Amino acid sequence: MLPATVTARRRRGDGFTRLALLLPYAWLVAFLLLPFLVVVAVSLSTKELGTPPFVPPLRLEGGVPRLAPDFGNYAYLLDDPLYAVAYLNSLKVALISTLACLALGYPMAYAIVRAPARRRPLLLTLIILPFWTSFLIRVYAWIGILAPNGLLNALLLWLGWTGEPLVLLSTEPAVVLGIVYSYLPFMILPLYATLERLDPALLEAASDLGCRPAAAFLRVTLPLSLPGVVAGSMLVFVPAVGEFVIPDLLGGTDSLMIGKVVWDEFFSNTDWPVASAVAVVLLLVLILPLLWLQRLQGDRR
């Protein structure tokens, strides 16, 4: 009796494992791959006045399917340096924001790991606490802080550090500030997870072998925490490149980002094919550094 039950249980367990493995794939296909293929199809369509406002690349003509992809939308992107400028500017803003998040987040994650164990849950809760308020409201709050008649300028004027209100809002630094503020927890949490797993014995061994604390950090802690650095940087960099809300609310005339270009093409120009082409290129621009980072991480292991 017993062996049969065990076998049955194991068989059931196998089925469950397979199902559990299948779920993430099914999820990715249904909610990432299929929508992306739709976007690719629209990017190869021809703009037309109608509902929907484009002619799809694959259509039935007299019952015969005909494939007529329009690559003109991609050619259009190459045609004008504007798009390249917007991509580069988005990458620049995202890169600066990621580095700033790293510079702020690493010491914070390190400090939490080093804090007494009973205080860590509280410190982690404080990191996550801002998420309890709507993202939009938190970004709006920055308008109230940075505006010419806002809180920060009122403070600077009161302290006498400035004679007249500074232009802080509607600038690129304001966009970077907004991104760093919004995405900092995504940097801290993976860093905390890797730093926490670090065996303290390694640092003791380094110390025993005559390594000073600063050198031990650079030669032991930092290399071992690289997976956390890479994970945190990706979690900040990738959404920051395509960010639309923060530049729209905090940015000014000088911070053109690709998210705004997609919005303009889609809504102002009702040019869904070009908007989709911009989005497809954005995905490619994002995937390349991602693959590079992943490879970097693989090599380390």
Add this chain to the structure above:
Amino acid sequence: MRGLVAGLALAVLCGASAGAQERTVNVYNWSDYIDPKTVPAFQAESGIKVVYDVYDSNETLEAKLLTGRSGYDVVVPTNSPFFVRQLAAGVYQSLDRSKIRNWSNLDPRIMELLAKYDPQNAYSVPWMWGTSGIGYNVKKIREVMPDAPVDSLSILLDPAVVARFAKCGVMMLDSPTDVFSATLAYLGRNPDSKAKADLDAAVAHLQKIRPHVRKFHSSEYINALANGDVCLAFGFSGDVIQAMNRAKEAKRGVEVSYAIPKEGALFAVDVLAIPSSARNVDEAHAFIDYLMRPEVSAQASSFVGYASGNKAALPLVDAAVREDPRIYPPQAAVDRFYTLTPGDAGYERLRTRAWTRVKTGR
């Protein structure tokens, strides 16, 4: 924003409770564009449940309409270029005049203008109208330049003049149709021109004033004007009047006003229309007919600060609104209003690109 959220919540609640037998009408209107008493009064009188939802830009409405099945029965697009190109895309169905008894209340002046784009007014009726023009902080403008030409586009488009206001803050609509047409009017060219040479001239001119513009955005200037964070804005009349009222309520010493440019102003009529995919066509007609009652239209005009497209409503509008020349301008100003016709796809692409170039200074 708060109106938007409340409207969405209301829409969800109403949607959930609407029974199968019940007559409903799905209305999609601008936020803060109706008297809050109107919808409950219509429901009580007609027994038709109103599922009321709101948007804050023509672009949002258009994206939903162009997907084909928006689910809405009554929408309120701006006549041109939005309604006109949606009409060409086959988004709307013609109105059944036998179901709209209040037709005769409409303002013939506006009907005539709309008929240029919608022959015989077959597909749309006017709801409210406004202009795009100059919003300004009265005290700050006087401080910087006592003789500032507040009623002229030169305050925004003369590089030497607008430069003086750069420090106290200038914002402009993020709208190529409004800004290019105003620039052409200022340059003495045809605001509705579709010629590339005119577009290039407008871009070249706007490059000269762009360094003094803090931001191009279509709604942020409402709060920025009301809080005194900017002193000058090129915006929609109704929105500037909203900023004016907010500043008055806040009692922080900020005084906002609006001026219709003497060079002419873009005349924008928001129209009521029924999408071809609407499923409650009779109810949609009943709702539109109700909105065209003089007292209902007058209440809305008094409440939102836009001018009614309903002639019979005029005597019933609050005197403070009716006698405000910024909302109901004198005939001399109306004579200088202009409207825009939609361009072909090539021109619209060109214009979008030109606009991005203006905004980024390239």
